[in-house]
Amino acid sequence: MKLSVSLGLWQDRPPEEALETARAAEAAGYPELWIGEMATWDAFALGTAIGAATSRISLTFGPLAVTVRDPATIAMGVASVAALTGRSTGVALGTSSDIVVRAWHGRSRDRAVTALAESAIAVRQLLGGEKSTVDGKVAGSTGYRLRLAAPKSPLTIAAFGPRALDVAARHADRMVVNLVSPAAAATLVRGLREAASRIDSTPPPVAAWVVGAADPGPAEVEQLRRGVVGYLAAPGYADMFRAEGFGALVDFARTRPHPRELLAAVPVEAIAAVGLLGSRAEIAVKAAEYAAAGIDELAIVPATSDDDPGGAKTLAACRSAAVPFDAWA
Structure with a gap:
């Protein structure tokens, strides 16, 4: 493990x-430190400071709320920290909560799982050095390419419900679940494997x-x-x-x-x-x-x-x- x-x-x-x-x-x-984003720090600013305060640990940002941060700003942030610190970087995407999205940021969580899937495609394109081509219903990016070196960061998807499990099965290099018991974790792992089986895909590894x-x-x-x-x-x-x-x-x-x-x-x-x-x-x-x-x-x-x-x-x-x-x- x-x-x-x-x-x-x-x-x-x-x-x-x-x-x-x-x-x-x-x-x-x-080997790896996850840097979330809640009520205090901007994740990328904190990641840059951590890069200066440590020497080798890799940095994964998120899960970042996909109806708050758009794919281009996510990719810019990840690439910026990678360039400024020289560290390996990763990024996790999620739908977050009503308190964070609606109350704190004044954004809508409507069709959040659609935004999760669209963001996953666009973020992967951008972090891979491609020009973005996602004209989504909720989230997307078209015609942009990172000017910084593409960090080729792995993509993690935070999932809890059935539709998010489908997104993780289709788009994630890794899935993450939060604050779950072993029994609940087993149910989510089983759901991910079933979702991957439906599209004839290998399920990604799961972090808790x-x-x-x-x-x-x-x-x-x-x-x-x-x-x-x-x-x-x-x-x-x-x-x-x-x-x-x-x-x-x-x-x-x-x-x-x-x-x-x-x-x-x-x-x-x-x-x-x-x-x-x-x-x-x-x-x-x-x-x-x-x-x-x-x-x-x-x-x-x-x-x-x-x-x-x-x-x-x-x-x-x-x-x-x-x-x-x-x-x-």
Whole structure:
């Protein structure tokens, strides 16, 4: 099983801590760092800074919301970081959430899966050095070619629903899923394989973003509990948490309680259902469950705190726990 690291971009921590996590990931020997884009950093600006602060780790941007960023700006951003840092780069595309797309950016999520497919084609063309030819219904690019060297970056697709799985099967070099239990991961892997079979294609490998905390203290547990709150009532995720035995918690979340009340109701077991938590032995057992579910790569999202700034302790523990998976690197 391959391991990589994804920045947590935790809202309760200093934004600059992202650089500490990047340095810790490289020091622990992880080959790849995912740089998402949420409420704080522009992903490409942060990637350029990380390139200056580290020496060799490869950088994957996203998943970037395809109804917020268009294919040309995505390709320019990826190529810019590759040129300025000399690093290998990748990019992940996704549809994101109503909060990010509609509320924060004032954009529509209508026909988001169509935009995902159209963006995938156009971004691949551009990053491969071709002139873009996609005149899409929602997203596209025509007549543009990168002036910077084409980085030929691999393309990852974030998928959760059936239509996004179809897009991943058709267009992705890798698929990524976020905050899923091993059982939910197995269902998504099976869906991807079925989608690939329908078009007589080989399914791409699947990565799972999983939160991690080695022997977590109260601060890390609180941070991870906050990270789960927004998913409890979300379509699909609610069913997953219910299947994991947290039906009463899902029902409570759907009553729209005050966030403080919902946070107080989240048990640590709900986090452990979708992440790597505890001792090295416990982390190894959970990693094996993901491997058995068909996950090819775990992207660790480390918890951070004053006791473990940047998540260095967790990243070292997860790497150590994964030693039996001798194909991880």
